[in-house]
Amino acid sequence: MPDVRDGVPGKAPGDAESGSCTPQTSRPTQEDMSGPKDHAPRLTEKVNEVSKLSNEIGMNHDFHMEKKILTSSSLEGKVKETMHNSFWDHLKEQLSATPPDFSCALELLKEIKEILLSLLLPRQNRLRSEVEEALDMDFLKQKAEYGALDVPYLSKYILNLMTLLCAPVRDEAVQKLENITDPVRLLRGIFQVLGLMKMDMVNYTIQSLQPHLQEHSIQCERAKFQELLNKQPSLLDHTTKWLTQAAADLTTSPSTCSDTPDSSSVAGPSPNEVVNNTEPLNPTMVLSQGFLNLLLWDPENEEFPETLLMDRTRLQELESQLQQLTMLASVLLVASSFSGSVLFGSPQFVDKLKRITKSLMGGFNSRPEEAIVTVSEQVSQEIHQSLKNMGLAALSSDNTTSLIGQLQNIAKKENCVRSVIDQRIHLFLKCCLVLGVQQSLLDLPGGLTLIEAELAELGQKFVSLTHHNKQVFGPYYTAILKTLISPAQALETKVESL
Numbered sequence: 001m002p003d004v005r006d007g008v009p010g011k012a013p014g015d016a017e018s019g020s021c022t023p024q025t026s027r028p029t030q031e032d033m034s035g036p037k038d039h040a041p042r043l044t045e046k047v048n049e050v051s052k053l054s055n056e057i058g059m060n061h062d063f064h065m066e067k068k069i070l071t072s073s074s075l076e077g078k079v080k081e082t083m084h085n086s087f088w089d090h091l092k093e094q095l096s097a098t099p100p101d102f103s104c105a106l107e108l109l110k111e112i113k114e115i116l117l118s119l120l121l122p123r124q125n126r127l128r129s130e131v132e133e134a135l136d137m138d139f140l141k142q143k144a145e146y147g148a149l150d151v152p153y154l155s156k157y158i159l160n161l162m163t164l165l166c167a168p169v170r171d172e173a174v175q176k177l178e179n180i181t182d183p184v185r186l187l188r189g190i191f192q193v194l195g196l197m198k199m200d201m202v203n204y205t206i207q208s209l210q211p212h213l214q215e216h217s218i219q220c221e222r223a224k225f226q227e228l229l230n231k232q233p234s235l236l237d238h239t240t241k242w243l244t245q246a247a248a249d250l251t252t253s254p255s256t257c258s259d260t261p262d263s264s265s266v267a268g269p270s271p272n273e274v275v276n277n278t279e280p281l282n283p284t285m286v287l288s289q290g291f292l293n294l295l296l297w298d299p300e301n302e303e304f305p306e307t308l309l310m311d312r313t314r315l316q317e318l319e320s321q322l323q324q325l326t327m328l329a330s331v332l333l334v335a336s337s338f339s340g341s342v343l344f345g346s347p348q349f350v351d352k353l354k355r356i357t358k359s360l361m362g363g364f365n366s367r368p369e370e371a372i373v374t375v376s377e378q379v380s381q382e383i384h385q386s387l388k389n390m391g392l393a394a395l396s397s398d399n400t401t402s403l404i405g406q407l408q409n410i411a412k413k414e415n416c417v418r419s420v421i422d423q424r425i426h427l428f429l430k431c432c433l434v435l436g437v438q439q440s441l442l443d444l445p446g447g448l449t450l451i452e453a454e455l456a457e458l459g460q461k462f463v464s465l466t467h468h469n470k471q472v473f474g475p476y477y478t479a480i481l482k483t484l485i486s487p488a489q490a491l492e493t494k495v496e497s498l
Contacts, residue, residue, distance in 0.1 A: 092184045095151065102144035105151055108187055110137055112158060115194050119165050119201050131161070151183050158190060166193075167200045214468075221472045225307070239305040239473075240480050246290035247484045250281055283481045288433040291466045292426055295319045307473040314465055318458065322429075324361060325454050326422045330410045331357050331375060332450045333417060338395065338403045339383050349386055350450055356382060368411045376407035421447055425455070432459040433466060 091108070094101035113135040120128050134157055143149045162174050173193045180186040206213075229235045294308065294315050304312060335353060336344045343349050360375045380395070380403055387394050395403065409415050424445035431440035437459040441452060448455060470477065 088184055088188055091187070095183060099147045100149075102149045102151075105149065105187075106137070106141060106144055108191075109135060109140060109154060112190065112194065113137070115198060116158070116161060116165070119197060127164075151187075155183065155186050155190065162190070162193065162197065166197050170196055170200065218468070218471045221310075222475075225473070225476075235306050236476060236480065237306075238303045239307050239476065241303060242293070242305040243286060243290050243477065243480050244484060246293055247281055247286045249293065250285060250289050281485050283478070283485060284434065286481060286484065287470070287477060288430055288466075291433065291462075291469075292430055295322055295426070295429075307476060308469060311465055311469060314461075318462055318465070321458055321461075322422075322425060324358070325451055325458060326418060326425060327361055327410065328354065328357050328454070329421045329425070329447055329451050330415075330418045331379060331407060333421065333447050334403070334406045334410065335379050335383060336450075338399060339387070340392075342390065342392065343383065343386055344450075353379060353382060354450075369408075372408050372411040376404045379407060380404050424448055425458075428455060429459060429462055432463050437463055 087104075091104045094104055113131060116131055116135075117128060120131075135154070140149060140154075159174065159177055162177075163171070166174055170193060173196065177186060177189045177193060180189055225235075290305075294305075295318060297304065297315070297319075299316075308315070332350070332353065356378050357375055360378060361371055380400055383403070384394050384400065406417075410418050412418070424447060427445055428440055428448060431443075437456060440459065441456055444452060444455070
C-alpha cells in the first residue's frame with residue numbers, strides 16, 4: 001500500500017507501505033484531560049495539550065514539515081523497505097497476469113486522485129471537475145472488469161497534471177518520470193514525487209496561516225495558564241522569584257575579569273558598561289535580564305519560572321549553543337594573536353579554522369580537557385602549515401608551546417578570555433532583546449566579529465522565543481513588575497507590547 005501518511009496530518013504521499021490494497025486509517029487517541037495535581041509536571045502536561053505544533057509554528061518563522069526518512073540500516077527502515085518492495089512486486093505480478101488484475105492499480109489510482117484533489121486551491125473548480133471526470137473511479141472499475149483499463153494512458157495524464165501543479169523545485173523530478181516506460185516503476189515514482197508535492201503544499205499552507213496560528217497559540221496558551229492559575233493561586237511563585245532576582249541583578253555591579261595578557265587583545269566596550277546603575281529600573285530591562293539569567297540556569301534548580309516551562313528545552317539548547325560559541329570565539333581570538341592579520345584576513349582560513357574547531361568541540365561538555373587538547377593541536381598545526389604555504393615565517397617552538405598552552409587554558413571556566421567572551425555574548429543577546437538582532441550586529445563587542453553569522457542565528461532564536469513568551473505571559477509579568485518597580489520609575493508601558 002503506498003505510504004501517504006508519513007510526517008503530516010491526514011494523508012501525505014510517500015512510498016509503498018505494504019502488500020495490501022486496502023488503505024489503513026490511523027485513529028486518534030484521546031489524551032488524559034484530568035485536572036492538574038502537581039506543580040511543574042502537571043503544568044507542562046496541560047500546556048502540551050494546547051498544541052506543541054502550534055507553538056513551534058508560531059515561534060519559528062522558518063518552520064516547515066519534512067518527510068521522515070528512515071535509514072536502510074535501521075530495523076524500521078528494513079521492515080518498511082521490505083513491505084514496499086513486496087507491494088510493488090505484487091502489483092507487477094497483477095498487471096503482468098493474463099488477464100491483468102487491476103485491483104491494486106485501482107486502489108493506487110483512487111489515492112492518487114485524492115492526493116491530486118488535495119493539491120488544488122479552492123478557486124480551481126474547473127480543474128477539480130476535470131480530475132473528477134478523468135479519474136471517475138466507478139467508470140475505471142467498469143473498464144477494469146472488461147480488462148480495458150489503460151494504466152499507461154492514465155499515468156501520462158497524471159504526469160501532465162503534476163507538471164501543472166508542482167512547485168518549480170519539483171519540475172526536474174516530474175520530468176524524469178516522463179522517461180520511465182515501465183508502468184510499475186512509473187507509478188512508484190509518481191507516488192514518491194506526489195509525496196514531495198504534498199509536503200510542499202503543507203508548508204505553503206503553514207506559511208500562509210502562520211500569523212493566525214501564532215495568534216491562536218498565544219491566546220490558547222494564555223487561556224490554559226489562566227485556567228490553571230485559577231485553581232492554583234501559587235502558580236506564579238517561581239516566576240515572581242525569577243523576576244525579583246533579575247531586578248536585584250540590575251542593581252548590583254557585575255563581577256569583572258582582571259586585566260591579564262589573555263584579555264588585553266579583546267577590544268570593545270567593557271563588561272562594566274553592561275549595566276548603568278545610575279539609571280532607574282524599567283520593566284524591559286528587568287525582563288531582559290530575567291531571560292538572560294535563564295541561559296545560566298542551574299539544571300538542579302527546580303524553581304524554574306512556571307511561565308517558561310514549555311520553553312525550557314529550547315532554552316537549554318540555546319544555552320548549549322551559547323557555550324559552543326563562547327569556546328569557538330575564544331579559540332579564534334587566541335589563535336589570531338599568534339597568526340597575524342595576514343592569515344585572519346583570509347575568510348577561507350578563518351572558515352577552515354572554525355570548521356576544525358566546531359567538529360572537534362562536540363564532546364567538550366563531557367570531556368573538556370580532552371577536547372581542548374585535540375583542538376589546540378589541530379589549530380596549531382593549521383596555523384603552522386598555512387604560514388608555511390604563504391611563504392611566511394612559521395611559528396617558533398616557543399610560540400607554538402605558548403599558543404597550545406593558551407588554547408588549553410580556555411577549558412578552565414575561570415580563564416579570562418573565555419570569561420570576557422562569555423560576558424560579551426550575553427551583552428550582545430541583551431542588545432538583541434532591546435534593539436533587535438540586525439541593529440545589534442552593527443556594533444558587535446570586540447572578539448565577536450569572527451562569529452557574526454553564528455551570533456545572528458543564536459540571537460534570532462533567542463529573540464523569537466522571548467517575544468512569543470512575552471506575548472503570551474505579558475499581562476502576568478506586568479502585574480509582577482508593578483510590585484518590584486515603583487510608579488515613579490515609569491511602568492506605564494505594558495510588557496506584552498514591548
